[in-house]
Amino acid sequence: MAGRLLAIGECMVELMQAEGGLMRKSFAGDTFNTAYYARQYLPSDWSVDYLSAVGTDTISDEMLAFMEGHGVGTAHVARIAGRSPGLYMIHLKDGERSFSYWRSASAAKLLAHDGDRLRAAIEASDIIVFSGITLAILPAEDVETLLSELRRAKAVGKRVVFDPNIRPRLWDDMDRMRATVTEGARASTLVMPSLDDETTHFGDASLEATIARYAALGVAEQVVKDGGEGATLVFGGKRSHVPSASVEKIVDTTSAGDSFNGAFLARLAAGAAPQEAARFAADVAAAVIQHHGALVAKDKLPQG
Numbered sequence: 001m002a003g004r005l006l007a008i009g010e011c012m013v014e015l016m017q018a019e020g021g022l023m024r025k026s027f028a029g030d031t032f033n034t035a036y037y038a039r040q041y042l043p044s045d046w047s048v049d050y051l052s053a054v055g056t057d058t059i060s061d062e063m064l065a066f067m068e069g070h071g072v073g074t075a076h077v078a079r080i081a082g083r084s085p086g087l088y089m090i091h092l093k094d095g096e097r098s099f100s101y102w103r104s105a106s107a108a109k110l111l112a113h114d115g116d117r118l119r120a121a122i123e124a125s126d127i128i129v130f131s132g133i134t135l136a137i138l139p140a141e142d143v144e145t146l147l148s149e150l151r152r153a154k155a156v157g158k159r160v161v162f163d164p165n166i167r168p169r170l171w172d173d174m175d176r177m178r179a180t181v182t183e184g185a186r187a188s189t190l191v192m193p194s195l196d197d198e199t200t201h202f203g204d205a206s207l208e209a210t211i212a213r214y215a216a217l218g219v220a221e222q223v224v225k226d227g228g229e230g231a232t233l234v235f236g237g238k239r240s241h242v243p244s245a246s247v248e249k250i251v252d253t254t255s256a257g258d259s260f261n262g263a264f265l266a267r268l269a270a271g272a273a274p275q276e277a278a279r280f281a282a283d284v285a286a287a288v289i290q291h292h293g294a295l296v297a298k299d300k301l302p303q304g
């Protein structure tokens with residue numbers, strides 16, 4: 001059955017390591033990465049759109065052309081004169097990534113300023129994807145605007161997908177982070193957290209504690225990712241575990257979680273059982289971490 005997926009968040013200019021000490025430029029951002037990978041594997045009668053804000057400068061034009069060139073619609077990306085996209089750089093240590101950010105005045109911070117625009121885009125969609133990064137970059141009043149539209153989407157039976165993607169540097173106050181992520185989860189039907197983040201920042205003593213905390217917020221579906229240990233699924237009240245796929249050499253873990261999310265949602269939307277979708281998503285994430293950057297070219301990914 002045809003449908004529409006909408007991802008909401010910030011895409012940035014990405015700088016990654018390349019040959020001979022050079023840096024290579026691309027574009028990425030967690031929710032956009034999820035949209036990119038979902039597009040690779042969704043049936044062709046599904047559309048994928050991004051909701052964000054960019055500037056009116058050349059790099060913003062390039063970013064939108066990049067999105068369109070990869071099959072992600074940009075009709076819901078606002079253009080804001082005088083603002084520019086943010087930028088981030090990937091640092092690697094034995095394949096594990098960390099980031100530097102230049103994003104404090106990015107256009108994307110204004111993505112939820114217009115509630116009517118948000119509502120129209122969400123109403124037109126079947127699956128809506130957002131993250132803790134989406135919430136972290138917004139002014140407090142815009143967090144509320146976004147969450148109230150997502151609650152409305154949940155109430156009418158849409159699939160609302162939330163990856164807490166906790167980035168401590170984007171939050172000035174960790175209590176506010178915990179409260180906001182909690183409200184984000186409450187507005188969702190499916191949470192896709194990384195266990196590592198949850199134990200570190202919510203103090204969960206175990207996987208069981210993470211699952212119980214999100215279930216208590218009324219989130220019916222969960223996929224808790226745990227790096228090389230695989231992922232635990234909660235669907236239809238039943239729990240199951242899907243192992244990760246084997247990887248010869250980890251080059252860059254950037255977007256392991258986002259690529260998993262995108263491939264998983266695509267397979268689920270196409271009618272696969274959650275375990276089957278997660279096994280495929282693990283294969284996709286395993287391919288992604290064997291290459292530099294968040295977005296790996298189609299010919300290097302498992303064929304869908």
Ligand SMILES: Nc1ncnc2c1ncn2[C@@H]1O[C@H](COP(=O)(O)OP(=O)(O)O)[C@@H](O)[C@H]1O
Nearest residue numbers: 194225226227228230231244256257260282285
């Ligand atoms: N070392 C690894 N070996 C194989 N697969 C991995 C590895 N690390 C991550 N993955 C895959 O990527 C998924 C997401 O990884 P995780 O590290 O939990 O997410 P995030 O990047 O959001 O922190 C895992 O569920 C797994 O399928």
Ligand SMILES: O=C(O)C(=O)C[C@H](O)[C@H](O)COP(=O)(O)O
Nearest residue numbers: 028029030254255256257258294
């Ligand atoms: O940090 C941000 O704000 C970004 O969006 C940059 C990265 O592209 C994602 O963070 C990658 O996400 P992971 O899948 O968790 O590796």
